[in-house]
Amino acid sequence: MTGTPTRAFAPGASREATAGALIAVVGVLAVQAVSGLAGMVGTSLYIGPFAFHGGQNIVLEFATAVFLSPFPFYAGAFLTLAFLTPVARRSPLPTVLLRAVLGGAGGTLALALVGVFTGAYGAFGDGPRRLVTDVLTGPLQRGVPLTAMLLAAATVAWLWLGRPRGSASASDHRAGAPGTTPGTVRPADAVPPPSFPQQPPRPPAGQWGQPRP
Numbered sequence: 546m547t548g549t550p551t552r553a554f555a556p557g558a559s560r561e562a563t564a565g566a567l568i569a570v571v572g573v574l575a576v577q578a579v580s581g582l583a584g585m586v587g588t589s590l591y592i593g594p595f596a597f598h599g600g601q602n603i604v605l606e607f608a609t610a611v612f613l614s615p616f617p618f619y620a621g622a623f624l625t626l627a628f629l630t631p632v633a634r635r636s637p638l639p640t641v642l643l644r645a646v647l648g649g650a651g652g653t654l655a656l657a658l659v660g661v662f663t664g665a666y667g668a669f670g671d672g673p674r675r676l677v678t679d680v681l682t683g684p685l686q687r688g689v690p691l692t693a694m695l696l697a698a699a700t701v702a703w704l705w706l707g708r709p710r711g712s713a714s715a716s717d718h719r720a721g722a723p724g725t726t727p728g729t730v731r732p733a734d735a736v737p738p739p740s741f742p743q744q745p746p747r748p749p750a751g752q753w754g755q756p757r758p
Contacts, residue, residue, distance in 0.1 A: 566624075
C-alpha cells in the first residue's frame with residue numbers, strides 16, 4: 546500500500562485495504578438488515594407476513610430498503626475505502642475515522658450520481674423538484690446515517706485487522722529498526738544472556754607439563 550499511514554488519502558490497492566473495506570461495508574449492511582428485519586416482523590404482526598403495505602409487499606419493501614436503495618452507497622463506500630482511503634492497521638484511529646467519513650462521502654456521491662438519472666426521468670412528470678430531491682436531499686437523507694454506521698463499522702474493521710500495539714513499536718517498524726523487519730539482525734546487546742552458567746575452558750593436555758607429585 547502506498548501513502549503515509551497518517552494521511553487521509555492513501556491511493557493504492559492491497560489485500561488489507563480490500564479486506565478492511567469489505568468488513569466495514571458488510572458491517573453497515575448487517576446493521577441495516579437487522580433494523581429492517583425488526584421493522585418487517587413488527588409490520589407483519591398487523592397485516593400478515595406476505596400482505597401489501599403501502600402498495601408493496603412487505604418482504605419486497607424490506608429488500609428494497611436494505612439492499613436495493615442503498616446499494617450505490619455500499620458500492621461507492623467500498624471502492625473509496627478499498628482504493629483511496631483504506632482502513633489500515635498501521636493508521637491511528639483518528640485517521641481511520643477520517644477515512645471512513647470520506648468513504649461515506651464517496652457512497653453519498655454515488656447515490657447522487659444515480660439520482661441524476663432517476664431524477665431526470667421523474668422530472669418529466671413531477672418537474673424540477675424531483676431532480677432536486679433525487680440528487681441532493683435524498684442522497685443526504687440516506688448518506689448521513691449510513692456514514693455514521695460506517696464510522697462504527699470501520700472501527701470494528703480496524704480492530705479486526707489489528708491496530709498498532711504502541712507508538713514505539715509502530716515507529717520502529719516504520720523506521721525499519723534492526724530485528725523488526727525481515728533481513729535485519731538484532732544488536733548483540735539485545736540478545737538475552739544464557740540462563741545456565743558457562744564453564745571456563747580447559748587447557749589442553751600437556752600444555753603446562755606434568756603435575757607435580
